[in-house]
Amino acid sequence: PELTRNLGNIALLDILGSLQLIDAVLAHEVAQVYRDYRRRQHAIRLQGDQKARVPLAEVEQGVLAVRRLWLQVFGAAS
Helix, strand or coil: CHHHCCCCHHHHHHHHHHCCCCCHHHHHHHHHHHHHHHHHHHHHHHCCCCCCCCCHHHHHHHHHHHHHHHHHHHCCCC
16 A cells, blocks of 8 residues: 555655565665766756766666666566
């Protein structure tokens, strides 16, 4: 029932972690990655850019965390 409410991504990650449906530490890490992504996106848009592009090296650790979560939830790509 906790997952049926209209909540944002960060809240859903926290709930999934607390329900042990995904690893709680990884859920927290990915939530932080998402916060950083939104912060960067907002800052870039405030500068007038239409697209929020950053060098991969700046976000690579976050990308790896999201991929670990993806693999945990969906498994390896076939």
